[in-house]
Amino acid sequence: MKQFKLLCKSPWFVFGAAMFLFCIFVGVLYPMFSHTDPLLRGALPFEGPSREHWLGTNGEGQDMFSALLFGLRSSLFVGIAAGIFATIIGTVIGIVGGYKGGWVDNVLTLITNLFMVIPSILVLILIANSIEKRSMLLVAFIIGATTWPWTARAVSAQTSSLKNREHVSLAKLNGYGIVSILFMQILPYIMSYVFMVFIIQMATGILEEAAISMMGLGPYDSVTLGQIINQAQKTEAFSNGNWWAFMPATVLITALQFSLYVVNTSMEGIFNPRLRKES
Amino acid sequence: MTDAKNASEKPKVLLTVDNLGVHYKTRFGQTVQAVDGVSFSLAQGKVFGIAGESGCGKSTLVNGVMSLFIPPLFYSYGSVVVDGEDITKYDSERLRVEILGKKISMIPQGALNSLNPTRKVKHFATDVMRNHEKNLSKAEIYDRLEDRFEAIGLDPRVLNMFPIELSGGMKQRVVIGISTLMNPHVVIADEPTSALDVSTQKSVIRMLLDLMERKIFGSMIFITHELPLLYHVADDIAVMYKGKFVEVGESDQVIFRPRHEYSKQLMEAITKLSTTGERHSEGARL
Numbered sequence: 108m109k110q111f112k113l114l115c116k117s118p119w120f121v122f123g124a125a126m127f128l129f130c131i132f133v134g135v136l137y138p139m140f141s142h143t144d145p146l147l148r149g150a151l152p153f154e155g156p157s158r159e160h161w162l163g164t165n166g167e168g169q170d171m172f173s174a175l176l177f178g179l180r181s182s183l184f185v186g187i188a189a190g191i192f193a194t195i196i197g198t199v200i201g202i203v204g205g206y207k208g209g210w211v212d213n214v215l216t217l218i219t220n221l222f223m224v225i226p227s228i229l230v231l232i233l234i235a236n237s238i239e240k241r242s243m244l245l246v247a248f249i250i251g252a253t254t255w256p257w258t259a260r261a262v263s264a265q266t267s268s269l270k271n272r273e274h275v276s277l278a279k280l281n282g283y284g285i286v287s288i289l290f291m292q293i294l295p296y297i298m299s300y301v302f303m304v305f306i307i308q309m310a311t312g313i314l315e316e317a318a319i320s321m322m323g324l325g326p327y328d329s330v331t332l333g334q335i336i337n338q339a340q341k342t343e344a345f346s347n348g349n350w351w352a353f354m355p356a357t358v359l360i361t362a363l364q365f366s367l368y369v370v371n372t373s374m375e376g377i378f379n380p381r382l383r384k385e386s
Numbered sequence: 387m388t389d390a391k392n393a394s395e396k397p398k399v400l401l402t403v404d405n406l407g408v409h410y411k412t413r414f415g416q417t418v419q420a421v422d423g424v425s426f427s428l429a430q431g432k433v434f435g436i437a438g439e440s441g442c443g444k445s446t447l448v449n450g451v452m453s454l455f456i457p458p459l460f461y462s463y464g465s466v467v468v469d470g471e472d473i474t475k476y477d478s479e480r481l482r483v484e485i486l487g488k489k490i491s492m493i494p495q496g497a498l499n500s501l502n503p504t505r506k507v508k509h510f511a512t513d514v515m516r517n518h519e520k521n522l523s524k525a526e527i528y529d530r531l532e533d534r535f536e537a538i539g540l541d542p543r544v545l546n547m548f549p550i551e552l553s554g555g556m557k558q559r560v561v562i563g564i565s566t567l568m569n570p571h572v573v574i575a576d577e578p579t580s581a582l583d584v585s586t587q588k589s590v591i592r593m594l595l596d597l598m599e600r601k602i603f604g605s606m607i608f609i610t611h612e613l614p615l616l617y618h619v620a621d622d623i624a625v626m627y628k629g630k631f632v633e634v635g636e637s638d639q640v641i642f643r644p645r646h647e648y649s650k651q652l653m654e655a656i657t658k659l660s661t662t663g664e665r666h667s668e669g670a671r672l
Contacts, residue, residue: 209457273494273496274502274503277500278513280491281487281564281565282487291505292505
């Protein structure tokens with residue numbers, strides 16, 4: 108609570124968090140109350156911004172404003188879910204490997220290193236390509252399953268330094284099981300780090316979703332920000348100078364990344380005692 | 387008849403350590419015999435003191451008595467019998483469920499850092515109880531915690547505090563409270579007072595003896611490198627040197643009439659005030 112109060116005193120944190128929360132607010136509320144179907148081809152292709160279509164229409168005559176906000180919701184969903192998956196996978200692998208040590212750690216480190224050296228985007232493309240019907244949740248899981256290694260490595264390093272602390276020994280001596288030690292004694296210690304990792308994983312999730320959707324490998328059941336850019340690419344909006352078909356989605360992805368980056372760095376400034384400026 | 391009466395009055399033996407040996411394996415494959423052929427037994431209501439210099443194997447012996455063989459520490463030979471069963475034969479899960487915290491508990495060295503700074507005292511204590519008795523309700527747990535904390539002279543409000551809010555002596559009491567929550571047969575206190583000032587040391591020792599008298603735990607192994615301290619605490623004392631017990635006897639005998647050369651030197655090494663007021667000390671020469 109004290110740290111949250113400190114965070115709220117950081118103008119950069121407030122700025123980043125407000126920006127991200129505003130995106131969530133708009134992305135969640137607009138699709139709930141809007142009666143416009145983002146897939147409805149209700150106008151001519153590439154109409155410029157007007158009173159009826161605030162951000163114009165795309166190459167298929169669909170309203171860009173609706174598409175953008177529906178896309179925002181989907182991208183946020185994929186990003187948050189991918190962040191959760193990656194954080195859970197990375198934290199569990201890291202904490203178990205770091206605590207158990209020995210051959211368990213060796214095997215888990217080997218798997219982590221393998222995932223690290225193979226470019227995740229390549230794995231992502233291959234997996235996404237091999238699955239025909241990709242729901243948002245599945246895409247999020249695929250992203251999460253390929254972006255966890257750095258989390259695992261960092262959590263493992265922290266756990267191996269924590270496992271010999273006196274409070275862990277006392278817990279062991281009093282009959283704590285391994286699950287209790289990991290989740291009651293070690294995880295609370297590294298929770299602030301894990302939360303910061305989650306923020307970064309969320310940003311990575313949004314970016315990776317945009318990347319694979321741009322290649323046409325995104326979810327099949329919804330509009331996402333990446334798919335808007337993919338659509339613009341397919342209908343040659345870039346070469347025709349129809350900026351409204353791709354620029355708002357690009358700006359929105361950049362804004363989401365920027366807000367999460369700012370939140371993460373300002374959190375580091377509070378959670379890391381070496382960087383903390385005492386008031 | 388008299389023999390039978392004496393036998394029935396004889397306190398129950400809670401722990402028997404017989405010819406216990408444990409060793410470390412170094413990274414380069416060498417074996418270091420850290421505890422070598424140690425034997426003793428501990429009866430209900432008794433305090434067994436172990437004294438010796440730093441590095442003589444006291445803490446390793448504790449791990450051996452608890453059968454906590456975590457590499458690079460390994461079992462060599464001997465037995466540790468609790469309730470008629472040799473616990474060195476138990477696997478780690480059985481040891482955790484049946485022995486640790488329940489039959490043998492430990493107050494570790496450096497107890498001042500033994501509480502998790504991110505969790506309130508009550509959460510740590512609740513977890514200990516839940517690990518042994520899964521079906522306890524929240525109300526039962528808190529009732530027992532409050533009773534126990536009152537018994538160790540702490541306000542139950544301490545349960546709602548984080549370790550950072552407690553003084554050194556309070557932290558030590560909390561650790562003792564947590565370690566004795568399951569009313570163990572044997573408590574092993576590994577230098578429980580080394581980081582405390584003299585007056586707090588005294589009150590902590592008094593509290594431990596009081597808890598034993600009230601049968602909150604059965605008996606105690608008290609480990610320290612301060613031989614004179616044991617005189618006030620222990621019924622029997624063992625002097626440990628290079629992994630072996632070089633002398634075992636009643637506390638009066640070991641303190642005032644030590645037989646072994648090392649015990650004598652350990653007693654001589656204590657800083658004394660001479661009649662002229664000068665301080666002098668002699669180091670152990672072994």
